[in-house]
Structure formats: C-alpha cells, structure tokens
Amino acid sequence: MNEHPSSNVIRPSGCPGLLRVVQALDGGICRIKLDGGSIRADQAEAVASVAERFAGGVIEATNRANLQIRGIGPGHDALIEPLLAAGLGPRKPSGDDVRNLMLSPSAGIDRQRLFDTRPLAGQILVTLQSHERFHELSAKFAVQLDGGEALAMLEHHHDLWLSALVRDGELWLAFGLAGTPLDKAAGRVPLAQGHALVVAVLEVFLDLARPDQIRMRDLLAELPMDEFMARLADRVPLQACPDWQRNTSIDGLHLGVHSQHDDRVYVGAAAALGRLDAAMLLGAAQLAREKGDGSLRFTPWQSLLLxxxxxxxxxxxxxxxxxxxxxxxxxxxxxxxxxCTGSSGCGKALADTKADARRLAERLQRRGQALKIHFSGCPRSCAAAHVAPVTLLAVAPGRYDLYFRDATLPGFGALQAHNLTIEALDHWLDAHPRSPLDA
Incomplete structure (x- = not known):
C-alpha cells in the first residue's frame, strides 16, 4: 500500500512529481513516473480520467518516458488520490523524486538485448524508494540501465549509466558517470554486482557532494575521477573496461511495427509534439487490452509502444x-x-513553440519532408534532454535563431541564421537543400 502523501515528507523542489503539483502559466503540473516507462491499461485509464476531470484532459509524454498532466486547477489532492489507488505512486512519499531509472522501451522483448533488464530495474527502484538516505538526491539525479537493446536512447546524459556487455561468455555491466553509454566506460562489474554498484555509487556521491552539487557532473567538476573511483572500489570490486564500445541504436525503431525476440511484434506511434489527450490515452489502453498484453510503454522519444x-x-x-x-x-x-510547452503554458518561453511547430509541420508535409527539428522557447531546452541535430531557439513571438549541433561548441551548436519566422525558415530550406536538416 502507498502511504498517504504528507507535506512534511515531500522535500521542496521546482520539479513536479505525483505528490507535488507545481504551478505553471497554464495551471498545475503533476508528473507521474512510470517504472521503465511501462503502464498497465487500467492505470492509463486512471490517468485519462483524472486529466479529464481536473485538468481539461491535457497529458504530456516526457523525454524521460514519464507522463505529465497539465493545467490542473485548485483542489489537486482529489487528482492525486485516484493515481495512488491505481498503483502509480511511490512506495514512500519521500521516494517519489528518486524514481529516475531509464530503461529501453523494448526492455525484455528487444531482439538485440543481452539480458532482460526489468528484474534488476525493479530491485534498484525498490532500493531507491526504501533507502532513506537516497531521498537526499535531487529530483534531477538519474540512472540509466541499458541491456544492449537496438531501441535505446543513448544520447541522454545520466549521473550513472550501466550497459550490458559479454566477455568470455559472461555477462557484465560497463558503467560510467555523468555521461552516456556512448562514452568511455569508467569500469565494469559482473551482472550480479549491478545492484551493489548502484548503491555504492549513490552512497559515495552523497558522502562527497556538497548540497549545491546536485548532479554527478557538479561533483566531478571539482573532484578528480580517480578519487571517486578509488572510494567506489573500496565498496565494490571493479575491473577496467578499456575496450568498451556500445553498439549504436537503430533510428526509427520507436515508430511502426517491429519484431520482438519471439514471434510477436511491438507497435509504436508518436504523441505529436509530446501531447495527447484523455480520449487518445483511453483508446490506446483499450487497444492494448484487445490486441496486446494489456500494457503500454512510453518512450524518451515522446511516443508509445504496444x-x-x-x-x-x-x-x-x-x-x-x-x-x-x-x-x-x-x-x-x-x-x-x-x-517545449511554449508561451501558452510557460512564463519563460518567448514563443508559442507548439503552434509554430505545427505550422512548420504542415509546410514540411506538403514538401514531403520529415526533419528532426527541436523548438525551444528559451535556452533551458526542457523538451530535449540532449542536444538535437537542429534547434530553433525562440527570440521573440514567432521568431527563432537556427542552430546546428556541433560537438566542438557548447549549447545548441553553431548559429546558422538569426530571427527567422516560420515562413523565412521555409525559404531558408529552399536555399540550403544540402544542410544537416536533410541529413
């Protein structure tokens, strides 16, 4: 049973949670953290019901494979209770913030997986919520567990990442700090030591980090990596992993029909611009019951899988x-x-990004183009947890600076054009047919 939320156990934070509704320009936001991005049909129906009753039906799929309800009015405790009753809350109220463990959306069913990450993930999630000291972690502190799947988000930075590898017929977990599985590994442990490694990393972090160092990168900006690793090796036997190289994931596997490791398939489709409504979620839940296994999986691409x-x-x-x-x-x-949410729902945004993105989508569809472009209403880049290939950064209502990702430059990359309207961007595309937009 979930404990009833109590204000004296939910620590202050600017991040919304299930038990902490945070106010935005368009009303309150409630973030529902999903274990491995997965949600049962009956739980999805509970989300749809409360979104319709208390928030006008606006639901968002996040880039961490969670769900958000937006536009919540006063009396939000009435919204929280049905979600807790559906089993969508934490084991302890103070454990809500720390349920930040990302898996592949195809965990356990991916044809390329080296092992099913879900049992280990369940063990880690229980520990994160049950170990009182871990509740000191920031709501932004995040862990990734990667089983080697073909469908995997490998560009989101995590405070700790673990990724499967096989050596001499044995399963290991390569791991790294403040980065991604595409980076150099800090070391490796046997699969059986995966849970112990996570516990040790978090405890060492909390031992060494000041209160203002809320992310692993903050700590490692001042503390030598060798010192952190030495502390870690005192708790868990580590081996070097100099030859680590993660196979890249396969683009587009979150959309359409794809074979699983058995004779079945999963079917993926996008929540356009990260938004869906109650009727859409109810319909998807019913479809999962009729044709799937009664569950849905949300993805870091803001899409869902059956x-x-x-x-x-x-x-x-x-x-x-x-x-x-x-x-x-x-x-x-x-x-x-x-x-991102844009100026219709966020006071920091300089443009109505979602409306502008739909205008651009109409123009691109007429051209027969489908380009990967990120609209950001301000420099915080809330919609993308990694640097996108192309970013349109709002500078005024309906106007954007155009950036291309460049690994040698900070932020969004290299500035290509300034103060573009959507119409001007359309003309820019005509004039630059061989730009990275078409790559």
Missing part, C-alpha cells in the same frame, strides 16, 4: 493508433518535431 502484439494484428493496431491521433511513421513531419 508490446506483445500478434503479428496478424500489427497493421490494424498501427492504423487504429493513427486514427486516435498518434503518427505512426517517421515519414510524418509531426512525428519528428520536438517542442
């Missing part, structure tokens, strides 16, 4: 998702664009 669908139903499931309003193909412009 897993364990029999192959003969795949085309029907994809068509019905599209009828509900979920784009199911990478050829659809709206499936490729990212946009």
């Amino acid at each position: 897993p364990n669908v029999h192959r003969e139903y795949a085309d029907e499931v994809l068509a019905r998702l599209e009828e509900l309003g979920f784009p199911g193909s990478s050829d659809q412009a709206l499936a490729q664009l990212i946009a």
Whole structure:
C-alpha cells in the first residue's frame, strides 16, 4: 500500500512529481513516473480520467518516458488520490523524486538485448524508494540501465549509466558517470554486482557532494575521477573496461511495427509534439487490452509502444493508433518535431513553440519532408534532454535563431541564421537543400 502523501515528507523542489503539483502559466503540473516507462491499461485509464476531470484532459509524454498532466486547477489532492489507488505512486512519499531509472522501451522483448533488464530495474527502484538516505538526491539525479537493446536512447546524459556487455561468455555491466553509454566506460562489474554498484555509487556521491552539487557532473567538476573511483572500489570490486564500445541504436525503431525476440511484434506511434489527450490515452489502453498484453510503454522519444502484439494484428493496431491521433511513421513531419510547452503554458518561453511547430509541420508535409527539428522557447531546452541535430531557439513571438549541433561548441551548436519566422525558415530550406536538416 502507498502511504498517504504528507507535506512534511515531500522535500521542496521546482520539479513536479505525483505528490507535488507545481504551478505553471497554464495551471498545475503533476508528473507521474512510470517504472521503465511501462503502464498497465487500467492505470492509463486512471490517468485519462483524472486529466479529464481536473485538468481539461491535457497529458504530456516526457523525454524521460514519464507522463505529465497539465493545467490542473485548485483542489489537486482529489487528482492525486485516484493515481495512488491505481498503483502509480511511490512506495514512500519521500521516494517519489528518486524514481529516475531509464530503461529501453523494448526492455525484455528487444531482439538485440543481452539480458532482460526489468528484474534488476525493479530491485534498484525498490532500493531507491526504501533507502532513506537516497531521498537526499535531487529530483534531477538519474540512472540509466541499458541491456544492449537496438531501441535505446543513448544520447541522454545520466549521473550513472550501466550497459550490458559479454566477455568470455559472461555477462557484465560497463558503467560510467555523468555521461552516456556512448562514452568511455569508467569500469565494469559482473551482472550480479549491478545492484551493489548502484548503491555504492549513490552512497559515495552523497558522502562527497556538497548540497549545491546536485548532479554527478557538479561533483566531478571539482573532484578528480580517480578519487571517486578509488572510494567506489573500496565498496565494490571493479575491473577496467578499456575496450568498451556500445553498439549504436537503430533510428526509427520507436515508430511502426517491429519484431520482438519471439514471434510477436511491438507497435509504436508518436504523441505529436509530446501531447495527447484523455480520449487518445483511453483508446490506446483499450487497444492494448484487445490486441496486446494489456500494457503500454512510453518512450524518451515522446511516443508509445504496444508490446506483445500478434503479428496478424500489427497493421490494424498501427492504423487504429493513427486514427486516435498518434503518427505512426517517421515519414510524418509531426512525428519528428520536438517542442517545449511554449508561451501558452510557460512564463519563460518567448514563443508559442507548439503552434509554430505545427505550422512548420504542415509546410514540411506538403514538401514531403520529415526533419528532426527541436523548438525551444528559451535556452533551458526542457523538451530535449540532449542536444538535437537542429534547434530553433525562440527570440521573440514567432521568431527563432537556427542552430546546428556541433560537438566542438557548447549549447545548441553553431548559429546558422538569426530571427527567422516560420515562413523565412521555409525559404531558408529552399536555399540550403544540402544542410544537416536533410541529413
């Protein structure tokens, strides 16, 4: 049973949680953290119901594979209770913030997986919520557990990442700090030591970090990595991992129909610009019951998967998702664009990014183009947890600076054009047909 939320155990934070509704320009925000991005059909129906009753039905799929309800009015305790009753809350109220463990959306079913990460993930999540000291961690502190899947978000930076590898027929976990599985590994441990490693890393971090050093990168900016690793080696036996190289993930596997490790498939479709409504979520939940295993999985690409669908139903499931309003193909412009909340819901945004993104999507669709472009209403880049290939940074209502990602430059990358309207961007695309936009 979840304990009833109490204000004296929920620590102050600017990040919304299930038990902490944070106010925005368009009302309150409630963030529902999903274990491994997965949610049962009945839980999805509970989210849809409270979103419709208390918040006008606006639901967001986040880039950490969670769900948010926006536009919540007064009396939000009435919204929280049904979500707790559906089993969507933490084991302890003070453990809500620390449930930041990202898995592949295809964990356990991916054809390329080296092991099923879900049992270990469950063990880690219980520890994060039950170990009182871990509740001191920031709501932004995050861990990634990667089983070697083909469908994996490998660009989001995490405070600790763990990634599967095989050496001499044995399963190990390579790991790194303040980075991604595409980086050099700090070391490796046997799979059986994975849980102990997570506990040790978090305890060493809390031993060494000042209160203002809320992320691993903050600590390592001042503390030599060798010193952290020496402290860690006192708690868990470590081995070097000099030859670590993660296979890159396969682009587009979060959309459309894809084979699982068995004879079934999963079907993926996007929540356009990260938004869905109660009717869409209810329809997807019903479809999961009828044609899948009664569950949905949300992804860090702000999309959803229906897993364990029999192959003969795949085309029907994809068509019905599209009828509900979920784009199911990478050829659809709206499936490729990212946009933050924008000025319609956020006081820091300088432009209505979602409306502008839809205007651009219409133009791109007419061109037969589907380009990966990130709309950001301010420099905080809330919609993208990594630097996107192309970013439009708002500078005024309806006007954006255009950036291309450049690994040698900080922030969004290299500035290409300034103060573009959507129409001017359209002309810019005509004049630069071989730009990274088309890469």
